[in-house]
Amino acid sequence: MLLSLNINNYAIIDKLSIDFDEGLNIITGETGAGKSIIIGALSLVLGEHAKLENIRTGQDKANIQAxxxxxxxxxxxxxxxxxxxxxxxxxxxxxxxxxxxxxxNICRVNNSLVNVSTLKEIGTHLIDIHGQHEHQKLLNQHTHLSFLDAYGNNLINDDLENVERSYFEYKKAEKDFKSIKSKAKENEDNLDLLTRQFKEIDEVELEIGEDEALSKREKLLLNSQNIYNYIDGAYSLLYKNENNVSINLAEAEKMFSEVERFDDSVKESIEMLSEGKTLIDEVIFFLRDYRDSITFNPSELNDIESKLNKINNLKKKYGSTIEEILEYKENISEELELINNYDERISVLEKELKEKRENYLDHSYILRDKRKKIAKDFCEKISKNLELLSMKGTVFTARFKDLTENESFNKKGIDDITFLISTNKGESLKPLSKIASGGEISRIMLSFKRILSESDNIDSLIFDEIDTGISGQTALVVAKQMWELSKNHQIMAITHLPQIAAMGDTNYFIKKEIKGEKTYTSFVRLNEEEKVNELVRIISGESIGDNAFMYAKDMLENAEKSKNS
Structure with missing residues (x-):
């Protein structure tokens, strides 16, 4: 339920604070006083589109709190x-x-920052606003299915979920089937190319890291003579010459050992010299073996260069590394396997598509059967309510169109529903959009809201002058129905009819005043005396007389009797 609304710097409203009650809240006021501005401000805080021109002239920002x-x-x-x-x-x-x-834009819900779409989603569960735009929605046959589903939601909610789930499963199966057929044709055209590419890569017999190893070996072979000369020179210096390092180290160790007989402090140095000689000997043995292993094989070099050329050629075509080339080869292999097995794969997906389609249709037919029962009940209630609203003899029904005829499937099923009406006995049924009378549209709208309110969980309803085109006895019936709705919902109604205003549990008057160069809007809760005066104003306009006061008081008394009847 809406408890209060605070508006600052919105349109012609400077600062306004409104407290609302349970039951039927009636808002009246002079033409142009800003009644619709209240609805606009409330719509804004419920997440509707913001217009910068609605910020009060001379102000930088507007804010609304509900x-x-x-x-x-x-x-x-x-x-x-x-x-x-x-x-x-x-x-x-x-x-x-x-x-x-x-x-x-700044949006908050209980001090938590949210975006506008979240604010709007929350708003849809708090208030339902009905005005002239709702009339247009009612006249648009594409919305009729949503009205019917809203009425029967408790009965078909699971069925709607089944249909939606099976629809998306069917569409995915359809997409997969079309994709595989398209790919099959495309890859069949590329079969020769793919086979040639796979063979070209496969013949090189690649191994990961092979290019680095071959490049290293190629470098050794190309520089084998220089390497041999350097290694042999080092070996000669250390071992081959008469004054080589190894012999000199051995002599030095022998002489140093003689000193130890006289001074044992050199013992540690002798051990270090011995260890050094051992290390030098190991290097000598390595140099000898390494030198003897060096060979130059032109045939091997040619083979390496040939293999590297093949690898580099593959890198230009299929990837910058051997890993990428092998990955490309694997992809080709999978595509070739698919091509060779496309008939089988297409057959499997075709079968799956058929099963998903049948599953979707099964759920949709179940939903249709329930919808037809719901539609019968809904239309009967609408017809009875319209009869109460002085539309006797009205026939209201729903026409079902089967979307399977042209495969126009959607997530809501295979039904396209149009509400039809005949407002006079003997006339043929016509779409709601063919109704010319604004009063008839208003009464149909009210009937919809009254019937739908039985199945929704929204506490508050706002009627923004949906009583257009009605008067007299019909206005009394509309007023009574609004009040009956207010027993289970908080109703806020902007009206220009005294019959509806008289039924209000709480009445408000909105007016605008010009102070200096500025226009201001005020919102006043009326006491019983003020309520009578406002009814007089609505009834008589500028000319106020005793008869108008008597008529207003009688209207209020009759309203109280109607509430208690």
Whole structure:
């Protein structure tokens, strides 16, 4: 339920704070006083599109704040809030929206920052606003299915989920099937190329790291003579010459050992010299073996250069590394295998597509059967309610169109529904869009909302002058139905009809005043005397007389009797 609404610097509103009650809240006022601005501000805080021109002239920003209660039966709302980790433990919800002249938007829910789409999602569970745009929605036959599903939601919710799930499974199977058929044709055209590429890579017999090893070996072979000369020179210096290092170290060790007989402090140095000689001997043996292993084989060099040329050629075509080339080869192998097995794969996917299609249709037919029963009940209730609203003899029905005729499947099933109506006995049924009378449209709209309110979980409904085109006895019936709706919903109604205003549990008057160079809007809760005066104003306009006061009082008395009847 909406408890309060605070508006700052929005349109002609400077600062306005409104407290709302349970039951039927009636808003009246002079033409142009800003009644629709209240709805606009509330729509804004519920996540509707912001227009910068709605910021009050001379101000940089506008902000709106709305306080709601979160009732125990608001299960869908609670789920959304829980998913967003928004705390509502005190049973209230504060929605805040600020728009600036620079285009900046700030949205909060209980002090948690949210984006506009989240604000709008939360708003859909709090208030349902009905105005002239809702009339257009009703006249658009593409929305009729959603109306019917909303009415029967408790009965078909699981079926709707089954249809939607099976629809997406079917569409995925269809996409996979079309993709494999398209790829089969494409790859059949490339079969020769793929086979040639695979053979070209396979014949080189690549091994990971092979190019680095071959390059290293090639470098050794190309420099084998220089390497031999350097190694042999080092070996000669250390061992081959008469005064080689090895002999000199041995002589030095022998002489040093003689000193040890006279001074044992040189013992450690002698051991170090011995270790050095051992290391030098190991290097000598290595140099000898390394030198003897050096060979120059022109045939081997040619083989290496040939293999490296092949590898480099493959790198230019299929990847910068051997790993990438082998990965490309693996991909080709998989594609060749697919080509060779496409008939089998296509057959499997075709069978799967058929099964998914049948599964989708099975769920859709189950949903259709339930929808037809729901439609029968819904249309009967609408017809009865229209009869109460002085539309006797009206026939209201739903026409089902089978979408399987042209395969126009969608996630809501195979039904296209159009509501048809005949407002006079003997007339043929016509689409709602053919109704010329605004009063008839308003009564149909009210009937929809009354019937649909039985199955929704939204606490608050707003009627923005949907009583257009009605008067007299019909207005009394509309007023009574609005009040009956308010027994289970908070209703806020902007109206220009005294019959509806008289039924209000709480009445508000909105007016605008010009102070200096500025226009201001005020919003006043009316007491009983002021309520009578406002009814007189609505009835008589500028000319106020005793008869108008009597008529207004009688209207209020009759309204109370109607509530208690």
């Amino acid at each position: 306080l709601f209660t979160v009732d125990d039966n608001s299960l869908e709302l609670k789920k959304v809030l829980d998913d967003l980790s928004i705390d509502y433990s005190d049973g209230t919800l504060i929605l805040y929206r600020e728009i600036s002249s620079k285009g900046r």
